Amino acid sequence: MKRNIKHIFVLVTALFTIASCNNDFLNTDPLGEVSQAAVWSDPALAEAFVTGIYQGFGNGGFDEQMLASLTDEAIFTHPGRGITTITEARTNSADDGWVNNTIFWGNMYSYIRRANIAIEELSEPQFANDGGIVDRLLGEAKFMRAYYYQQLARYYGGVPIVDRPYGLGEETYEAPRNTWEETINFIVSDLDDAASLLAGKSMAAGRASELAALALKSRVLLYAASDLHDGPTASAKSSLLAGYSDLDLLAYPSGDRTQRWQQAQAAAKAVLDRASGNLYGLSEPVSHEEGIQNYINNSLSRNGGENELIMARYFINAKQENGGRQGLFNGPNGYNNWAGNSPVQLLVDDYEMMDGTKFDWNNPEHAANPYENRDARFYASILYDGAQWKPRSSANQARDPLGQIQTGTYEITDESGNKVTHFGLDTRNSPIEDWNGSYTGYYVRKFIDPDPAIVDQNTWQEVPWPILRYTEAVLNYVEASLELGQEDEARAWLNQIRFRVGQPALTSSGEELMEDYRNERRIEMAYEEQRYHDARRWMIAEETLGRKANTISITGTLKPGATNSLYRYDPEIYNYVYKVVPIDPGKENRTWLDKMYYIPILRDELNRNTLLVQNPGFE
Numbered sequence: 001m002k003r004n005i006k007h008i009f010v011l012v013t014a015l016f017t018i019a020s021c022n023n024d025f026l027n028t029d030p031l032g033e034v035s036q037a038a039v040w041s042d043p044a045l046a047e048a049f050v051t052g053i054y055q056g057f058g059n060g061g062f063d064e065q066m067l068a069s070l071t072d073e074a075i076f077t078h079p080g081r082g083i084t085t086i087t088e089a090r091t092n093s094a095d096d097g098w099v100n101n102t103i104f105w106g107n108m109y110s111y112i113r114r115a116n117i118a119i120e121e122l123s124e125p126q127f128a129n130d131g132g133i134v135d136r137l138l139g140e141a142k143f144m145r146a147y148y149y150q151q152l153a154r155y156y157g158g159v160p161i162v163d164r165p166y167g168l169g170e171e172t173y174e175a176p177r178n179t180w181e182e183t184i185n186f187i188v189s190d191l192d193d194a195a196s197l198l199a200g201k202s203m204a205a206g207r208a209s210e211l212a213a214l215a216l217k218s219r220v221l222l223y224a225a226s227d228l229h230d231g232p233t234a235s236a237k238s239s240l241l242a243g244y245s246d247l248d249l250l251a252y253p254s255g256d257r258t259q260r261w262q263q264a265q266a267a268a269k270a271v272l273d274r275a276s277g278n279l280y281g282l283s284e285p286v287s288h289e290e291g292i293q294n295y296i297n298n299s300l301s302r303n304g305g306e307n308e309l310i311m312a313r314y315f316i317n318a319k320q321e322n323g324g325r326q327g328l329f330n331g332p333n334g335y336n337n338w339a340g341n342s343p344v345q346l347l348v349d350d351y352e353m354m355d356g357t358k359f360d361w362n363n364p365e366h367a368a369n370p371y372e373n374r375d376a377r378f379y380a381s382i383l384y385d386g387a388q389w390k391p392r393s394s395a396n397q398a399r400d401p402l403g404q405i406q407t408g409t410y411e412i413t414d415e416s417g418n419k420v421t422h423f424g425l426d427t428r429n430s431p432i433e434d435w436n437g438s439y440t441g442y443y444v445r446k447f448i449d450p451d452p453a454i455v456d457q458n459t460w461q462e463v464p465w466p467i468l469r470y471t472e473a474v475l476n477y478v479e480a481s482l483e484l485g486q487e488d489e490a491r492a493w494l495n496q497i498r499f500r501v502g503q504p505a506l507t508s509s510g511e512e513l514m515e516d517y518r519n520e521r522r523i524e525m526a527y528e529e530q531r532y533h534d535a536r537r538w539m540i541a542e543e544t545l546g547r548k549a550n551t552i553s554i555t556g557t558l559k560p561g562a563t564n565s566l567y568r569y570d571p572e573i574y575n576y577v578y579k580v581v582p583i584d585p586g587k588e589n590r591t592w593l594d595k596m597y598y599i600p601i602l603r604d605e606l607n608r609n610t611l612l613v614q615n616p617g618f619e
Contacts, residue, residue: 055111067532075583250598271473330342334426345580354503556575594616
């Protein structure tokens with residue numbers, strides 16, 4: 001017994017000795033992560049935290065399912081993914097359909113919370129502002145908070161403004177939606193603060209900057225001035241919105257629209273005064289070939305096109321993210337790709353002729369040769385039947401040594417000289433991958449690296465997603481100028497964009513000029529997540545987004561006396577017939593309802609926060 005007591009005494013003494021010698025014995029800081037106190041007392045750790053807020057960008061717009069497929073730009077090829085829940089008008093708020101990172105309500109508020117933590121901690125910093133690091137990090141956090149609120153606002157309207165991180169033991173975690181005006185004012189205030197804090201600072205690519213804050217402010221104020229967000233105008237154009245009792249959540253109930261357009265114009269001009277993108281001060285159009293290359297450079301952000309970028313989501317081959325897979329996601333099935341977001345004929349038809357006239361299927365010359373003499377941006381954006389593209393894989397080069405897109409059905413001659421049918425290698429009857437073919441007869445070229453060394457099936461490309469680019473700000477300035485009656489100013493800037501791609505100057509005025517501007521914006525910003533928002537804020541969605549998608553049917557028959565055993569695109573030996581046909585409604589059957597001007601707040605969110613008011617047309 002005495003021996004046991006002695007052993008216990010020695011053990012206790014040893015424990016106390018160890019405890020007295022080790023100040024960390026009672027340290028409760030987590031060993032597998034950095035404590036919050038440590039983060040905000042160390043500038044490097046604080047910067048790492050702020051960098052993490054950028055993760056809310058996700059893949060930018062380079063998701064497998066793109067926003068373009070909710071518009072009259074494209075359809076999504078593969079069924080069962082939920083994207084047509086939106087294009088065919090979802091029925092209730094329990095069904096979220098397809099959403100990506102920057103549409104989803106909960107995801108945006110998750111990153112807003114991170115921004116709120118950074119703003120709270122950096123407002124009373126625990127480390128010196130050496131080199132302006134506190135100002136820079138605070139400016140970045142305010143920009144990111146504004147960006148995520150902007151995303152929510154343009155999909156949902158006014159949303160709850162949460163400007164601090166909630167903690168444990170709050171009296172309530174519920175919050176009502178702020179009005180549209182309050183939401184816009186909050187975003188603009190954050191962007192003004194961010195621009196001031198980031199002024200004069202050299203920022204790494206992909207990080208917020210003074211110019212990025214000004215460019216986002218330009219977008220926000222342009223949207224705010226638009227028809228959808230002017231209560232009287234929206235009510236006049238939509239009986240659903242007119243009958244919505246909480247319209248101030250979605251629009252200004254009254255006020256001076258001219259003043260709002262002036263604010264939008266001034267915000268855009270602030271960007272134009274600080275940058276030039278790659279507009280060259282041209283007084284006449286460049287050549288057609290140069291125009292094609294200029295637009296390719298812009299979409300790939302290289303060879304001068306990188307000057308267009310104000311803020312972007314970058315991708316590197318060494319880090320294999322889905323944002324680097326646009327070639328696989330959208331490329332032709334005859335190249336072993338997936339044909340995901342296929343351009344529709346509606347978009348193709350809106351590319352002008354080289355001389356600036358409208359394309360018209362009723363014009364026999366146009367109908368016989370629909371891919372000749374078109375706006376340079378058509379050739380830089382769309383892969384069409386006969387377009388020159390990359391070499392086929394080694395397994396398939398014998399079928400197409402020239403690397404030409406084949407989306408039609410053609411005659412060829414067999415060994416006996418008989419005419420037989422050849423299904424294009426990039427159709428849904430392809431002998432390569434019939435299940436991944438485009439339904440529309442087109443594929444995306446824009447944003448896809450044409451380098452033959454980039455084999456889209458198994459290589460990740462390094463093309464950045466343009467979150468904000470200079471030409472958007474130019475177009476914002478043009479639109480505000482038109483709304484203010486300043487047509488000469490608007491035309492001067494609009495023609496700079498056109499000259500860059502070889503298109504002639506616009507000379508129209510009045511309503512015709514506004515229509516020309518809207519088409520110019522549609523073409524210039526195709527596949528850049530602009531059309532969905534533009535058609536809604538202009539309140540032209542019914543006649544644009546609501547249209548049934550259509551496709552092209554192409555038949556190539558050998559001319560009398562001609563033979564060809566291996567198909568190639570060749571108008572010298574083939575007669576081609578082009579016919580526009582509607583998409584099979586079993587594949588997609590678009591409908592526009594005015595409730596689709598806004599995305600519904602999901603029922604789960606309504607259950608969590610009983611103070612929320614649902615958007616019109618949904619329960």
